[in-house]
Amino acid sequence: MSRFSETFIAFEAPHYRRYFVSNTISSFGTWMQRLGISWLVYRLTNSANWLGIITFAGWFSSFLLMPYAGALLDGGRRRQILVFSQLLGFAQAMVMAVMTFTNTIDVYWILFLSVLLGMTNAFDMPGRHTFISDMFNDKRRLANAIALNSTGFNMARMVGPALAGIIVASYGEGVCFLLNSLSFLPFAWVLATIHLEGESADRNGKGLNESFSRRIVEGLRYSFGHPLIFPMLILLSVSSFMGMSVHMVLFPIIADRMLGGGAATLGYLTGAMGFGAIFAALGLASRRKLDGIQRLPPAAFGVYGIATIALAYCSSLKMALPFAALMGACIVFGWSSSNTLLQTISDKDKISRVMSLSMMSFSGMSPAGGLFMGWFSTATTTQTAMIVGGVFCIISSLTCIMRIRHVKPDFNR
DSSP: OOOOHHHHHGGGGGHHHHHHHHHHHHHHHHHHHHHHHHHHHHHHHOOOHHHHHHHHHHHHHHHHHHHHHHHHHHHHHHHHHHHHHHHEEEEEEHHHHHHHHHTTTHHHHHHHOOOOOOHHHHHHHHHHHHHHHOOOHHHHHHHHHHHHHHHHHHHHHHHHHHHHHHHHHHOTTHHHHHHHHHHHHHHHHHHHHOOOOTGGGGGGGGGGGSHHHHHHHHHHHHHOOOTTTTHHHHHHHHHHIIIHIIIIIIIIHIIISSSOOOOHHHHHHHHHHHHHHHHHHHHHOOOOOTTTTGHHHHHHHHHHHHHHHHTTTTOOOHHHHHHHHHHHOOOHHHHHHHHHHHHHHGGGGGGHHHHHHIIIIIIIIIIHHHHHHHHHHHSSSSSHHHHHHHHHHHHHHHHHHHHHOOOOOOOOO
């Protein structure tokens, strides 16, 4: 089999092809809405603090619910939960679109709707990732599917924000919210109709007979006692809190105050991250072996810290774009490789709980980081906040490397 064929080996499964296409469409809508919300909040408030508060509210609501979501997803009815999550996402985005079109939206409504979306994401995000594990028993194909998923997600990251920036500048934020609401529907249909041979009877409710709190505690003990899972969770937490919050909260400020641009500049920055991320995802997809994958996350987040510090000294879009692309590549190398590692070394009946903790660490720590970065950049400068965030990413990466240097993953679970 050629190198090119191995890069796309997961596409041999028809059910995965349907999943990939519909999930990518949904990701396009998600990234368009993210830029739309960021610019709408900044337009209404002209405040970095409000950007941080909105980010905090949305992600923190996810953070609180994720342990319960993981236990529920592992207990059974994963498909039904995911379909319902898509319908809730459709409703939230449609309400935001209507309110924006009618000029009845304000920052408090955005706050409320962001909390609702965050609660939905607590079930949607880990569910999407672990649903892939129901499609493949072969670890190599599973790893390839995870990497290809990142490719689709980051194609959306590259094109979605750039397109959204043009749409916002020409027609307003409401169009982004409308397109996002419609993007949930194809994915909901695929999730409801796709046939999975690995979806056995015990995946459809057997776990619901167990104590709910017992399943949560069992997942925590398993994850925190694992020599690889626990260091990865710490790395993801610190990198998310101090590093990911830079592009989530500060990019609108960077586009406006440091680079002297507007919504289109913000779209180009976010699009550049997606451009770098696509190449990183394809690189991961072409890997023939899983050996050594545990070293990729700390290396990637260390380089992300260096790129963040470099971006802090950029004064033009031309200078900033390469470092934004490098940041995007590092996020994919770090997040996707840790995602692959966790799914391939975790016990099958605990994957959703492990992935929920992973989401809490990476996505769930972003709210606190977003709130901190919003405040810290206001109290000091945007440049200072970026440098501090980059330094912490480097330190956490070095610490993780020291913790796992003698640990060998077991891929035979």
